[in-house]
Amino acid sequence: MAITADDEPGRADRNDVRRANLALVLRTLRERGPRSRARIAEDTGLTKASASSLVAELEERGLVRGGELEQTGHTGRPGLAYGLSGATYGVGVEIGVDYLSAVAVDLTGTVRLSRRLALDVRAAAPEAVLDAAADLVRQTVRTTALRGCRPVGLVVAAPGVVEEGTGRVRYASGLDWHDVEVGAGLRRRLARHRFPVAVDNDVKLAAAAEWACGVAAGTRDLAYLSGEAGVGAGLVLGGRLVRGARGFSGEIGHLPLDPTGRRCACGRRGCWETMVGLGTLLALAADPGDPVRDPATDVEARVAEIRARADAGDPRTLAALDRVGTDLGLGASVLVNMANPEVLVLGGYFALLGDHLLAGVTRELAARVIAPDLGGCRVALSTLGFTAAARGGAHTALERVFTDPLSVD
């Protein structure tokens, strides 16, 4: 709903009204695509004069640009259609176990640039990792500046437990990091760029990406499960990413599913990760010495090899995938029972091997979900691959612009 200055109810000053209306125009363009100022006025309930003034300000701030002539009806002059600008973008950086990646996504949702850098993050000192990440961001900014583009924010995806306000990684078992100041470290290194830097959990950001641009884009109630060495969950409920009181939600990998189960790296027994983490699948599918169990080989190549064996009908591989698929469904049923999502998106290696895992997953869900018809939940495989977390970071960095267009110069 548009707010007009006359009706404006709150203690609001004119800036609040302006901000809300600028945001309304931006969101209208995002949801409905480029259109003339007359149609923007029509869609929002703003007067034509207001719509024109708002569009002009958004154009000045580099958030909107005029494009093609648009003929809206059969009569009348065609209007110039305005759309979101491709020149303003958010940056997402992911700190993975053996890589850093950066993605730039512009306001239209287009990926402008994607880079990936192989790096043994576990072996490197955290300060060296932050140096490399900052370099990656600087390169991204330099490359895109040549094309007249500019960044409005950076959100870093890190594995493990991330403290929301500070951007400190409290604990990341995959990296063996404890209390690493990712937020402060990158803010210091990138100070001269003057855009905000935030840090968030990689699985939460991957869920945000699924919601923004994945197979289940726009679904109001979405659950995301990432399969890598560990397992994490991200939830979008009622159209909002769940963060929890301190940003620590989504820790599902250590579901205690079996008191006499395998010992987990965390020291407990029978954690879900010990049943469905990538290492377990590889151990079930192949003996030690088999190349798929060689940690020196790129993980995607090893997953691809497993996939090739399964496609060729190798019985041991298929049995391993059935076992893991069943246990994946077992743990996933907990999430589906708790959250009643409309869609469960499987990401990470679960997506890459999805068609061999789905039978076990759906069988187990059917047996364990209490609501009828899985509560309406369908299972989908992520198509974002290993870029999901970085893309989610970039989208999250852009959210601020859609909420508060005045935050951009």
Add this chain to the structure above:
Amino acid sequence: MAITADDEPGRADRNDVRRANLALVLRTLRERGPRSRARIAEDTGLTKASASSLVAELEERGLVRGGELEQTGHTGRPGLAYGLSGATYGVGVEIGVDYLSAVAVDLTGTVRLSRRLALDVRAAAPEAVLDAAADLVRQTVRTTALRGCRPVGLVVAAPGVVEEGTGRVRYASGLDWHDVEVGAGLRRRLARHRFPVAVDNDVKLAAAAEWACGVAAGTRDLAYLSGEAGVGAGLVLGGRLVRGARGFSGEIGHLPLDPTGRRCACGRRGCWETMVGLGTLLALAADPGDPVRDPATDVEARVAEIRARADAGDPRTLAALDRVGTDLGLGASVLVNMANPEVLVLGGYFALLGDHLLAGVTRELAARVIAPDLGGCRVALSTLGFTAAARGGAHTALERVFTDPLSVD
């Protein structure tokens, strides 16, 4: 500010603005208490003329009433203070296993009336239960009408899986109900009262009550666990009750915690309910034939007897409570890891025996929650007792008024 950037974009008309401003005044009175029209104007940023006109309309609709003279400063004329009306109320009805209860809560949050009717719901035909529930509502309406009060809506709390839109109870194991049309049945029986009737899961409504008026009132991220024959969860995340895509969220009782565990009534093994349901506690604490295991005795009396034995230091009772407390913490850790709530509220029998369960709960949470310091989560015992679900229903019925005051004649 009444309308913020978060609100849905759309075509504004003057009714929308009026509605938003009426709601703003109502919420201001709820949050800050009775006050003069001048102070309402000050608090909301409305002009004095607008504030007066809005208050007059709310008074006409029976939502606000003028009361005492209020002297706001040292100078000037005192103004008449306006507050929420105690004459407009929401009704909550709970269908329990062995009782029906009704609660009327007025706009000020005061419980105007509370009734409880012993009824063996499991043994009765569903139609007879709905007859009795409708009678209970009629009595409530009649009694309060004598005092000049009127209801604006009814929300029924039912155990089990409730379909959101229709109010159909799809499945309630405690009642052995399958596809009972609670919503339609009560709407038909209460048609002449012309207020809306909704049905929701009892645990979700109890969580709503905790959020509205319980020990953790107003907490943005709240997890609620109810302990009865079964266990259910209710979540408030980011200040909103989690419903799930079809209203089926919160099914936590069948967490599969032990593949070789006890057989559950649902047919599966090792469900959390088999470890922490009330029946399990009673079986651990007493031999068959002991009065606390006599299903003919009121459940509250049996829990009180367990409490008395524990307070007296009976070793078997204390050992049973320690066992159940530990397993309660085990399952609760799943919820805390998933949702990262600021507070975990224990309800139902967990609250009544809480001080004997807490040691086990907190020990197990400390061992199993991944986030540092339990992610900031504290554990609290519900003080609402067995009225929680009905109260949550009444509060939920009132929510519509606070969102859309124009919905009331």
